[in-house]
Amino acid sequence: MERPSNNTADTAQSLLEEQRVWCAKIRDIAASRSKNPLAYVDTYGCQQNESDSEKLRGMLIEMGYGMTYDEYSADVVIVNTCAIREHAENRVLGNVGELVHTKKAKKSQVIVFCGCLAAVSKTVDKVRSSYEHVSLVFPPNKLWKFPELLYRALVDKKRIFETDDENAFVAEGLPTHRDHKVKAWLPIMYGCDNFCSYCIVPYVRGRERSRRAEAVISEASSLVAAQYKDITLLGQNVNSYTDPASNCASGGLSLRFPALLKKLSDISGDFLLRFMTSHPKDAGAELFEAMAQSGKIAKHIHLPFQAGSDRILKLMNRGYTAREYLDKINLARSLMPDIVITSDVIVGFPGETNEEVNETIALVEAAEFDAMFTFIYSARPGTPAAKLQDTVSKEEKHERFDRVVTLQNEISEKKHAQYIGKTLRVLVDSKAPGEAYPFKARSNGGRLVHLQAPPEQDGGNREMVGEFVFAKITQSNNWSLYGELYG
Ligand code: 5AD
Ligand code: SF4
Secondary structure (H helix, E strand, O other): OOOOHHHOHHHHHHHHHHHHHHHHHHHHHHHOOOOOOEEEEEEOOOHHHHHHHHHHHHHHHHOOOEEOOOOOOOOEEEEEEOOOOHHHHHHHHHHHHHOHHHHHHOOOOEEEEEEHHHHOHHHHHHHHHHOOOEEEEEOHHHHHHHHHHHHHHHHOOOOEEOOOOOOOOOOOOOOOOOOOOOEEEEEOEEOOOOOOOOOOHHHHHOOOEEOOHHHHHHHHHHHHHOOOOEEEEEOOOHHHOEOHHHHOOOOOOOOEHHHHHHHHHOOOOOOEEEEEOOOHHHOOHHHHHHHHHOOOEOOEEEOOOEOOOHHHHHHOOOOOOHHHHHHHHHHHHHHOOOOEEEEEEEEOOOOOOHHHHHHHHHHHHHHOOOEEEEEEOOOOOOOHHHHOOOOOOHHHHHHHHHHHHHHHHHHHHHHHHOOOOOEEEEEEEEEOOOOOOOEEEEEOOOOEEEEOOOOHHHOOOOOOOOOEEEEEEEEEOOOOEEEEEOO
């Protein structure tokens, strides 16, 4: 199959049409069998991967497959992998290794290795030589080609290793089987051009490309019409979104991320828009004003800062100083006093000194994030940081990790305690095990709220999933809030 020349929408469209033909061929094979074939999709990593898995499931269903959570009964097992840290990689590889048993029990089983690790050549070589039970490998940018690749794996009975395509195109219209009925992922851009020195994402997901605004708005409208209440716009760098129509003379909508947010909030209906993950370089007054002005955009931003030392930030190629980062979040808070700000930080970057960790600690103290994810630096093959000498010992990395996590836990606990006695409008998004708090809900700022059932005279255990309700917060800890229905 040819590569889409010039990335034109027409070429992309014809490639996707061809995939529908492959889908139909597999459906014919499935229909000729006495019972429906089954597929199991195992997902690792970030929300983008979860969204990709929803597309894999959508394609599988179109090909006549039913879904199962049992690897042994599955005819196709898909492992959608993550490459962000070595730990994630080892976990995936360990689990893929275990699949040798399911393949032994069911010789016809097709085991698929896709996602970010399938774009790392060293890992693919390892799968080729040491995981012979894996029969199909393809990188994230070839997701759209899954029907054809699966057909070849099923019919030719050969192992297939599809290679990456850095200049991937945006595949519109892939079928999606959503896991959730209330919350939906809505990818708006793919790839990353930032090349933070530690990060493998730009190498495995390729260059940044945005979906057409018209396509995003149309999908969001369909989601709202289908009663989805919590829509998260996804992108590795979500706020660098730019409508590709603005680069051509086709007369399409021409807009950047804040303008897209405004357009999406014009869709009528009661729903919340979230977005992740934002890069500080593209977060400024225009974005914060768009958030402040719309009741439909959640007052939450996940804005990773990664390090508090300007020297380390420079080595990381982040494009801002600690002061500039703090100025941005201060601006956000001045426009939205109740905004929830969460972040990511890495400790143990090569050459990081104790003083530099103290600068990270100082930033965490000053920023007072509502929540923060702390990661220990992990060298990723092919990234510039992996060439730097890793001077920080394992023990030091863990000690720094513990210090930062302890501090943030104290801050989160304090921030969450401030909700006690307050009443929040929350969206009930799922049921939870246990009798005391049988529902899980999210506040506008994305805080997890464990919710008691309504009193008997008010419907008892009535089905509240999908409803916006008011919750009076009664307890909290560093991770979540606890509340009862109010009014
Ligand atoms: N090592 C440790 N953490 C990393 N992250 C990204 N790459 C690495 C790495 N090589 C973290 C960053 C990012 C989050 C998703 O994962 O903090 O924001
Ligand atoms: Fe990695 Fe930076 Fe891209 Fe985030 S923005 S995925 S940290 S390169």
